[in-house]
Amino acid sequence: MATEHAGNAEHALTPSSYIEHHLSFNAQPVSDGAGFWTLHVDTFVMSVALGLIVMGLVWLVARKATSGVPTKGQAFVELVFGFIDDQVKNIFHGNRHSFIAPTALTVFLWVFAMNAMDFLPVDWVAGIVSFFGGADAKWRAVPTSDINTTFALALSVWILMIFFAIKVKGLGGFVHELFCAPFGSKIWVWPANFLFNLIEYVSKPLSHSLRLFGNMYAGEVIFLLLGLWAATGVTGTIAGAILGAGWSIFHILIVALQAFIFMMLTVVYLAMAHESH
Amino acid sequence: MNINFTLIAQAIAFAVLIWFTVKFVWPPLLKAIEARQKEIADGLAAAQEGRSALEVAAKKSEVTLTEAKQKASEIIAQAEKRGTQIVEEAKGNAKSEGERIIAGAKAEIDQEVNRAKEGLRAQVSTLAIAGAEKILRKEIDAKAHSELLSKLAAEL
Numbered sequence: 001m002a003t004e005h006a007g008n009a010e011h012a013l014t015p016s017s018y019i020e021h022h023l024s025f026n027a028q029p030v031s032d033g034a035g036f037w038t039l040h041v042d043t044f045v046m047s048v049a050l051g052l053i054v055m056g057l058v059w060l061v062a063r064k065a066t067s068g069v070p071t072k073g074q075a076f077v078e079l080v081f082g083f084i085d086d087q088v089k090n091i092f093h094g095n096r097h098s099f100i101a102p103t104a105l106t107v108f109l110w111v112f113a114m115n116a117m118d119f120l121p122v123d124w125v126a127g128i129v130s131f132f133g134g135a136d137a138k139w140r141a142v143p144t145s146d147i148n149t150t151f152a153l154a155l156s157v158w159i160l161m162i163f164f165a166i167k168v169k170g171l172g173g174f175v176h177e178l179f180c181a182p183f184g185s186k187i188w189v190w191p192a193n194f195l196f197n198l199i200e201y202v203s204k205p206l207s208h209s210l211r212l213f214g215n216m217y218a219g220e221v222i223f224l225l226l227g228l229w230a231a232t233g234v235t236g237t238i239a240g241a242i243l244g245a246g247w248s249i250f251h252i253l254i255v256a257l258q259a260f261i262f263m264m265l266t267v268v269y270l271a272m273a274h275e276s277h
Numbered sequence: 278m279n280i281n282f283t284l285i286a287q288a289i290a291f292a293v294l295i296w297f298t299v300k301f302v303w304p305p306l307l308k309a310i311e312a313r314q315k316e317i318a319d320g321l322a323a324a325q326e327g328r329s330a331l332e333v334a335a336k337k338s339e340v341t342l343t344e345a346k347q348k349a350s351e352i353i354a355q356a357e358k359r360g361t362q363i364v365e366e367a368k369g370n371a372k373s374e375g376e377r378i379i380a381g382a383k384a385e386i387d388q389e390v391n392r393a394k395e396g397l398r399a400q401v402s403t404l405a406i407a408g409a410e411k412i413l414r415k416e417i418d419a420k421a422h423s424e425l426l427s428k429l430a431a432e433l
Contacts, residue, residue, distance in 0.1 A: 040281070051290060149287045152286075
């Protein structure tokens with residue numbers, strides 16, 4: 001939130017270079033040619049570390065889970081478990097425990113943890129990274145403000161969706177549904193049905209991923225703009241700090257809400273794949 | 278904002294996390310929660326059972342108590358009856374015993390009277406003989422008439 005760092009820049013720091021620095025990834029080529037074969041090390045390290053920490057903590061509790069009087073940690077984990085399980089139970093009517101409910105738990109906790117990195121003051125992260133890696137070192141702390149992360153999740157869900165659709169209905173049933181739903185099985189509506197389904201299958205991962213990405217990216221940009229304001233002087237610093245605090249508090253809601261929406265859409269898409277029309 | 282290899286790396290990370298949760302996180306939690314739910318359900322059922330058992334026992338104890346009271350009053354009534362019976366019996370016994378004693382005494386008295394009569398009779402005959410002897414001494418020989426006299430005495 002507080003962004004004193006922006007003010008005392010050593011070398012000519014313009015607003016655009018400040019924002020550009022904060023919005024660039026620590027991209028490293030993994031192969032000779034750049035382009036596609038680049039890895040955002042910051043995104044990847046942060047997300048994997050968060051995933052390991054969050055799911056590891058839950059695992060530590062789950063490993064020693066007792067049916068007797070639970071510890072406070074177990075009670076908390078069970079609270080989350082019950083919350084997710086209830087949501088899935090309302091949407092998906094099948095054996096949810098074998099795959100869909102655990103997936104929902106993973107998505108919710110992981111996305112929540114990644115979103116929550118937005119609470120780290122942007123300039124503190126930049127300060128720590130430039131302390132170790134020099135002024136040009138880049139590090140973006142919020143993996144979900146990287147389109148690669150959200151798109152990876154949405155695309156994985158999309159693949160699972162098609163996998164379950166084929167698994168439940170068979171390949172024939174899946175293709176049949178592509179052409180015969182939602183308008184009927186008459187041959188002259190086949191193109192319309194196919195076009196409809198095509199749009200649906202394309203729009204699902206796009207809306208799924210871009211919603212989360214857009215929210216987190218916009219949140220980060222607003223923090224940066226408030227940081228820029230702080231560079232204008234004392235008044236700007238105070239106003240920026242107050243607004244930054246307000247935005248952070250509001251962001252608690254957005255972080256939780258977007259994680260919840262992402263989880264719910266995942267469950268809904270996977271549940272829809274199990275239903276035949 | 279370009280799509281690159283990060284996408285694939287993140288997808289793999291996602292897959293691994295899902296696998297981990299499906300395999301290691303979800304089952305123990307589910308097991309613990311379901312076991313607890315079952316325990317609670319069993320406990321509630323046991324409590325319900327206990328409550329109904331208590332009700333049955335209360336009813337049974339009431340019945341037993343009533344029975345015991347009835348039996349006790351029966352026993353008391355019987356004892357009273359038996360008591361009066363014993364008293365009656367004792368009374369009867371005492372009466373008959375008294376009558377028997379009285380009858381014995383009466384018989385003894387009769388016997389005594391008879392003996393006294395015998396004695397008197399013997400004495401009267403002796404006296405009569407003595408009187409007659411005194412009278413007849415003068416006129417008859419005692420020897421000649423003693424046989425007659427003893428005959429007379431025996432007849433008395």
